[in-house]
Each structure stands twice: as structure tokens, then as C-alpha cells.
Amino acid sequence: MSGTAAERLDRFMARANAAYYAGRDPFADFTTAPEITQAFGEILGAWAAVTWQAMGAPDPVLLVEAGPGRGTLMADALRLVGRVAPAFGRAIRLHLLETSPRLRASQAEALSGTGVVPTWHDRLDTLPDGPFILLANEFLDALPIRQLVRTAGGWMERWVEGDRFVLRDADVQPVAVPGRSVAQGDVLELCEPAMAVVRHLTERMSRQPGAALFLDYGSDRPGTGDTLQALRQGRPSPPLEHPGEADLTAHVDFPLLAHLAREAGVAVHGPDGQGAFLDGLGLFARTERLAQGRPPEQARALADGAHRLAAPERMGRLFKVLGLCHPTMALPGFGREEAS
Ligand code: SAH
Numbered sequence: 001m002s003g004t005a006a007e008r009l010d011r012f013m014a015r016a017n018a019a020y021y022a023g024r025d026p027f028a029d030f031t032t033a034p035e036i037t038q039a040f041g042e043i044l045g046a047w048a049a050v051t052w053q054a055m056g057a058p059d060p061v062l063l064v065e066a067g068p069g070r071g072t073l074m075a076d077a078l079r080l081v082g083r084v085a086p087a088f089g090r091a092i093r094l095h096l097l098e099t100s101p102r103l104r105a106s107q108a109e110a111l112s113g114t115g116v117v118p119t120w121h122d123r124l125d126t127l128p129d130g131p132f133i134l135l136a137n138e139f140l141d142a143l144p145i146r147q148l149v150r151t152a153g154g155w156m157e158r159w160v161e162g163d164r165f166v167l168r169d170a171d172v173q174p175v176a177v178p179g180r181s182v183a184q185g186d187v188l189e190l191c192e193p194a195m196a197v198v199r200h201l202t203e204r205m206s207r208q209p210g211a212a213l214f215l216d217y218g219s220d221r222p223g224t225g226d227t228l229q230a231l232r233q234g235r236p237s238p239p240l241e242h243p244g245e246a247d248l249t250a251h252v253d254f255p256l257l258a259h260l261a262r263e264a265g266v267a268v269h270g271p272d273g274q275g276a277f278l279d280g281l282g283l284f285a286r287t288e289r290l291a292q293g294r295p296p297e298q299a300r301a302l303a304d305g306a307h308r309l310a311a312p313e314r315m316g317r318l319f320k321v322l323g324l325c326h327p328t329m330a331l332p333g334f335g336r337e338e339a340s
Helices: 007-024 038-054 072-084 084-090 101-111 190-204 254-263 272-279 283-289 295-308 312-316
Strands: 061-066 092-099 117-123 132-137 144-151 153-163 164-169 187-190 211-216 230-234 235-239 247-249 268-272 318-325
Touching: 007 101, 007 144, 007 247, 038 084, 038 132, 038 283, 038 295, 038 318, 072 084, 072 092, 072 101, 072 132, 084 092, 092 101, 092 268, 132 153, 190 211, 190 254, 190 318, 230 295, 254 268, 254 318, 268 272, 272 283, 272 295, 272 318, 283 295, 295 312
Parallel strands: 061 092, 061 132, 092 117, 132 211
Antiparallel strands: 144 153, 144 187, 153 164, 211 318, 230 235, 230 247, 268 318
16 A cells, blocks of 8 residues: 555555455454354354344344454354254354455355355345344454544544644544543544444344344443554554554444444443453353363363453453344343453
8 A cells, every 4th residue: 555645544444454354364463252262152152042032033034243254253153053052053144244355265164164155245234134143253443443633623633644644624523422521632533334333233123133242342431542553463563554564453432332322222231341241151161161071282272262351351351242132132141240
């Protein structure tokens, strides 16, 4: 990527990430929960099966994953579902939201042994209608953000010129989130694609059974601040340098997304800490089962993986889980205390 004309931050981020996901193996630069332990995808498969029951066991049901990466989460989830909830397994119509051709190929390969053939989409609005369950792990953090700056003269916006930021007048207002106060000089992030995802899903949920689970990093309290970050060759890197060679992400604004969903009249669960959520759904029990009869180093790797996902000082607290569903449905796994 090149060019010196100023570009709005979200457009810069969209371009940089599209080039990055299309051209590189992102998983050489970072490790996500499903790549850490198979128990993660299995627990989410079990969660989806219980959620399907809570929806009244519709057949068919759309199982949707947004940003499936290598397809590992879904392969682990489907394997578990096939064993413990075969009726759910038979009802599933699998839809994957993925823009990277390269990752689509990885997903096809990961899922080839499951007997389930996915349909891929570039956008949510091409999904067929009907009851659905959506899973998204580390999807929202990859979506492009805008950054607004509160100044004495009103809202300004950060644009990218070369490898630095410049300020322009903003042509958009931030969404007011209950409990958030903004002082002069504060940066406020706005992830319009994430807001569009929530609006799309809540519109569907208001007229048919549906549930969505977002796992990602971000705060559970309304806040402000610049959270844009880049990982290049496994290491933090200045976000505006080397576009297309680094993974650009930002914290997910869970309070804003929860607020939008509430306004739309759907039920909101969490955001809870990922550790409490996974522990409550049996991450450690499942890990022990998996470790039984395995060589000690494999058993240790499984235990370490579970610890990494759930311990508060690792991913257990920074990562949050947000559940949205049709207003009359229950969702399993929420409202637990943090794992110790
Ligand atoms: N969920 C996976 C991968 C996380 S990486 C895991 O946990 O391992 C982010 C994923 O979102 C990648 O699959 C990337 O290609 C996809 N993605 C990023 N932006 C997207 C967009 N705008 N539309 C669809 N998929 C996108």
C-alpha cells in the first residue's frame, strides 16, 4: 500500500486489513482462543446446542460464524455437536462470513471432515432468513474504526497522512452512551461496521428466534481513548507504519453495542469476562476429560491452554463475552462470577 493523500482512519484500516488478511497468514502473527485449545470451540459448540434448545429446536437453523479464521473453532464445535447433540447437528445450515479468499480456503479444509458444507458470505445481509445462532470470536476487533477528538471548537476526526495523523472537521457525531462522559482532548472511537452488524442482527432478532455471541477484547464500562494497535511479525508495531503487513485492531466498545441492542428491544447478556463465562460452561471439566489418558506433555498443554483463556491475568478478564437474543429467549452461560 502506498499514497500520501490524507485518508480517513477507518478507510485506511479497512484497506490495510484487507491487504493483510488476503496476503498473509495472520496466525503467524497472533494466536486466538480456538488455536490455543480445542476445548474453546467445543464449549461454544455445546453453548450453541443449548441455545438451540432454548430457541425451541428449530429445524433447519442457521449456524453462522463471523470471521472464522482458520475454521478451527467451527471444526471443534461441529465435532462436539455431532457427538452430543446429533439432532442439532442435522438441523444446522452453516454460513460463514469471511472476506479473505485465503482464509475461506483454510476454512473449507478445516471443515472438510465434518460432513457440513458451508456457504460463504461477504456481508451479513446475504444470509437467508430464518432462526439463527451466530458466533464471532475476535471478529469485531478487526473492523475499521473512526476516531473522533473532542476539541474546544467541536468534534474533529483523525485522518491518516503518510504515517501520521491529521485532524479534520468531523461530519459525524458520536452515539451518546449512558454513563460515558467525554472531556476536551479525549479520543472517542466509532466502529460503524460493528454497529451495523448489531443493527442487522437485532432487526432479525426482533422478528424471529435468534442469538449472537461475541467474544472479544475491550472494556465493559463506557470509556474513551485511542485503542488502535498493530501486531507485525508477532510484535506491537506503530499502527500507521507498514500498512498491509500488520494486523490492526481496536478494543470493542461493548457498552455501545449493548446500548444499541437494548434500544432495539432485544435481550442483552453481559458483557461478562471470558474467564467466568468459559469456566461456568465447563472449560476446566472438559479440559480434564480431554487430558485423560494423554501423554503428560499433551495434558499439560491442554491445562495451560484453559488457564490462558480463563485466568484473569491472562485473557479471562480483558476478553469479554456479549450475548444478544430474541427478547423471550434465555441464553446459557451468563451471570457467573470470575474464575479464580
Ligand atoms: N475467529 C477467528 C479469526 C479471528 S481473525 C479466530 O478466533 O481464530 C479475524 C477474522 O475476521 C478473519 O477470519 C478475517 O479474515 C475476518 N474478517 C476481518 N474483517 C472482515 C470483514 N469485514 N468481513 C468479514 N470477515 C472479516
